[in-house]
Amino acid sequence: MDSFHRVGHRTAASSVTVLAQLFGITALILLLIWLLHFREGLNLDSENPYQIFNVHPFLMYFGFIFFGAQAMMAFKTVAAERDIKKFSHMFLHVIAITLGIVGIYSVFKFHDKQNIKNMYSLHSWIGMGTFCLYGLQWLFGFTLFMFPKATEGTRRRAMPWHISYGRALLYMSVCAALTGLMEKVGFLKLQDNNESRLINFTGLAILLFGITVDLSITLARYLY
Template sequence: MAYRIVLGPRPAKKMVHLLLHLVAMAFAAVGLYAAFKYHHDTGLPDLRSLHSWIGIATIALYALQWLVAFVYFLFPGAAMTMRADYAPWHIFFGIVIFLMAILTAETGLAKFVFPFNDYPSEAFVINFTGLAILMFGVVVILAVILPSRY
């Protein structure tokens, strides 16, 4: 998305893209720490749900994608042909990892199960949040796959 939104030359867009993903990876690390600390403090077992499995896989693939892209696109010794060959795969795996992040968020929300007879107002917030996350994912994927006019 940085390539679509940020104005300026391509190297500036590339740097913004890199730095935003680095910040996102730092936030993911803080989130992982908080989740494991909460489980440790409350005595809950770790990595027992689909949400946690997909979340760990998403963060691991995200870090791997960032590292490989750093080597291919910013390392001075990488040949242009290598970059050109990897670019479609970088986009594809970026979309897959983004979809995995959406799925992780949705499965996290699915942990909130409310009884049918006692449907509190919080359930509407959870359901609306789930729909908003889904629609955000659709809009982002659409923006990525549509050709740029600029």
């Protein structure tokens, strides 16, 4: 009976992981359609400040949220040796942090060009707080689990906290993305219903991506 339940959970976990990837890719496609078709494209070195700004939502989703979620799923849902999963987990988080830094730089550069104050909105507070905590989480995890590495007992006690903080940061990053989209809608005062619907579907896809990533991680304990 236990074996039967394990097989059932394995199937459910694998299906949710695939679903998470579908939502993640869907959100990326919708975001690119919005930025390229409705918002003039993206270019960090452009003379057009709005093309500079557009780098921000792209990299904060694709670079920070998407790669960060991949790092979480790589460790919990991929069938591989533990050391390989640990390295992949760490390396994908490094990519997320690096691209996130560029994404944050782009919005500060846009604000400078437009003479807009920085860190004035709830979105910016949640986003910057999430990013700073994310960096601390990575440093905490690297020190405990990679180098110099804590004792086995300490690692065992720290692991539930590490996982819980990671899941909380996933939802914080999704919250930052959604508040950012709504802030942009309010700023633009959109008249095009097609663009409004596209942004709404993008936000919904990002939300569902976060939920299914979290579910896949929760169910992953039954995979192996």
